[in-house]
């Protein structure tokens with residue numbers, strides 16, 4: 001209660017963390033720990049999506065305290081309600097709450113309507129508690145916070161009815177990672193500038209292609225200015241999310257330079273094989289093997305001459321360097337995205353003949369997509385080949401589809417009570433949950449330096 005009162009007065013992150021870790025926060029201990037780790041040193045525990053109810057409780061405390069004319073007794077009531085302290089309170093806890101109520105009323109009476117400081121009332125709670133006779137000062141009556149009740153192990157609730165290709169990819173790569181991301185809703189930080197760069201760039205291209213479906217829809221300068229404008233607007237939208245003004249400025253410039261290269265590629269491709277963009281950020285849903293899947297396709301192109309469709313995925317982070325590597329990732333079930341889009345659009349009646357990853361990370365390099373042409377049976381990939389274009393067989397896409405169904409069934413039908421860590425230490429190198437993950441596999445050198 002003392003910490004809750006102090007938080008109401010100062011809204012300090014330290015008090016928020018003490019509160020969420022307390023047994024009466026209504027946040028299970030494991031989730032409270034995960035929220036603290038996920039918040040890291042740069043953000044607040046109340047910003048972690050999984051701590052949404054806790055965040056609402058904190059807001060209630062602060063707004064009650066700041067309401068003009070509020071009293072200590074009202075703040076006490078608000079705290080009791082926000083954390084449901086009265087629900088299932090035992091005899092000792094009820095006595096303690098009544099005692100806190102008397103103390104808060106006495107403080108209000110003493111103050112006689114003058115401005116008050118919640119921290120002082122918190123100190124009064126502490127001081128009087130210390131002075132209580134031993135019979136009243138035992139753990140059950142002096143503090144409403146009793147000993148931790150051990151949490152009964154229970155299977156994790158099924159989080160969703162639709163599966164996305166990226167969530168299944170995360171599950172295939174590391175079940176623990178999937179648990180952190182999709183069950184705990186834990187994030188290592190509120191987002192990095194790299195992720196905002198990606199979100200802003202995707203949004204800008206979506207707006208641009210909704211306006212211009214064809215490369216010959218307007219002169220190059222017009223297209224260039226429009227794309228530039230959309231990028232500027234997109235980054236403006238996300239401005240508050242960048243940590244510093246310099247970071248925002250740098251990422252915006254990087255995107256504008258990359259945008260120029262993107263447009264160059266778009267025009268050149270269209271000159272060689274005229275096509276129309278028939279969808280941007282298209283939502284797709286598909287039922288496969290009794291399981292429901294959902295996703296968003298960045299761009300769909302339809303070739304003017306043949307009517308064949310290319311599924312395009314923008315990549316603002318690291319991607320496979322060449323077609324062989326990307327095909328291998330699909331074979332290893334490390335990437336389900338384009339195979340899923342292939343099946344979704346095929347089921348919708350499109351003749352999908354090409355899958356393309358468009359790199360938008362490097363402002364200094366021309367845009368050169370990694371592309372796989374879909375063929376009935378592909379020749380084996382040449383391991384040493386660095387070609388960015390290649391082929392993929394329908395049988396390979398079929399295997400990816402079968403694996404997606406298998407994983408979705410496992411997540412839907414089996415009790416979710418265990419989430420194994422990957423056995424590949426390389427997979428942990430850039431994992432956002434490294435710090436929270438105590439069982440991650442260690443590299444040889446880490447094992448010996450521990």
Ligand code: SF4
Pocket residue numbers: 174175176177180421422427428431432433434437439440441
């Ligand atoms: S650190 Fe490694 S083992 Fe742990 S969740 Fe991440 S990928 Fe999985």
